[in-house]
Amino acid sequence: MRRKLPGTAMLAAFEAAARHQSFTAAAAELALTQSAVGRQVAALQDLLGVPLFRRTRHGIALTDAGIAYYRHVARALDDMEREVLDLQGRRGRGGSVELGVVPTFGTQWLVPRLPGLRERNPDLTVHLASRARPFLFQDSGLDAAIYAGTGPWPGTQATFLMPERVVPVCSPALIAPARKVTPRKLAQLPLLQQATRPYAWREWFASAGVTDANALAGPRYELFSFSLQAAVAGLGVALMPDYLMAAELDAGRLVVPVQHALANLGYYLVTPADRVESPAVAELRQWLLDECAGAREGGVLSRG
Incomplete structure (x- = not known):
């Protein structure tokens, strides 16, 4: 069955107009005329069958449907842009993982060990994002996250790394x-x-x-x-x-x-349960398990 999807030109025009609340500002950003932006937005509204903007005394404003749709479109365009940049940077080699990590664990434990991951998997790229608290994967754009806690976390599968x-x-x-x-x-x-x-x-x-x-x-x-x-x-x-x-x-x-x-508590690698796991995530998990195996014994009490 053929997908009923709007073109990227429609989505880009809508996202810019919604973000600026102005066709004029959107046109300037996209290097288009104001009428061209208006035509793209009108075509999108015709496709959806729902008005996304309403006229006001000062210009335009999003309808309730427009507000909800904008959130999805902005996130989808961000994901697409991130994938383009990732593919351009890797030139098609290897894989990448968008990893959320609790900030201090990331800076003090994970980042100092990443040279070992690069040596072991030179074509694997790990992008780090700070996440201090658990979150919903569908709203994040992340492939995996490292949580501190006891679990379980709904909608995820968790791999224990270390206490x-x-x-x-x-x-x-x-x-x-x-x-x-x-x-x-x-x-x-x-x-x-x-x-x-x-x-x-x-x-x-x-x-x-x-x-x-x-x-x-x-x-x-x-x-x-x-x-x-x-x-x-x-x-x-x-x-x-x-x-x-x-x-x-x-x-x-x-x-x-x-x-x-x-x-x-323990540290866990958490992934969305409803998503097919990529080889890059599997490689990252195995490396983390190997690294954490050496951290499961010992401590700092003897230094005190």
């Missing part, structure tokens, strides 16, 4: 002259809260046998990198994944005041 061990860290000046404190003493210090994990400290104290700590108090930070620098600056105690702090511990900028780790 996450979180430990408390602080500036040595915060507990000086001591180098270690008890969990109950730790509860009396300023606690740095992670916005994406509001109950992390409560879970850590419970696992350490302290159930009456005021574990929700303290300044809140969106990213682990913010909490890490706040801890170095002496603003409080941060609860951090152990892979993040090795350099600061070795340099003496941070210490582990309590030798207790909580490991109730």
Whole structure:
């Protein structure tokens, strides 16, 4: 059955006119005349059988149907442009993966290891996008993502990569002259809260046998990198994944005041369940599994 699809010229004219709320501005962007843009939009409306714009005293505005359609068209054109650039860049060789990743894990763990992926799969290109929280794949343009959590996540399939061990860290000046404190003493210090994990400290104290700590108090930070620098600056105690702090511990900028780790989350490679997996995603998964195999043992508590 022949697909009933509008031409790209119609979609480009509509997207530009919708974005600018102006046929004149769209024409200038596309190097067309205003009447040419108007004809393309009119042809699209005739094809759809639905008005996408309405006239106002100041020009044009999208109808409700136009607003909904614009979201889909803009996303589809972005995806098409990204694929064109990707194919041009790779010149048809190898594959690529659009990968969403939690920011600090991406910068501190994943990116430093990517040279190994390039050596192993020189024709595989990985494009990284920051995603601090779970999301819907159909709205993202991503092929896969790395999540921290326990799952399951509806509409996805998840591959376990490695556990996450979180430990408390602080500036040595915060507990000086001591180098270690008890969990109950730790509860009396300023606690740095992670916005994406509001109950992390409560879970850590419970696992350490302290159930009456005021574990929700303290300044809140969106990213682990913010909490890490706040801890170095002496603003409080941060609860951090152990892979993040090795350099600061070795340099003496941070210490582990309590030798207790909580490991109730893991890192997962997540892909949409309703999409046929590409060879590029399969290659990335295998490389991640191989890399993470060496990270499933050990930790940083001995440095504290």
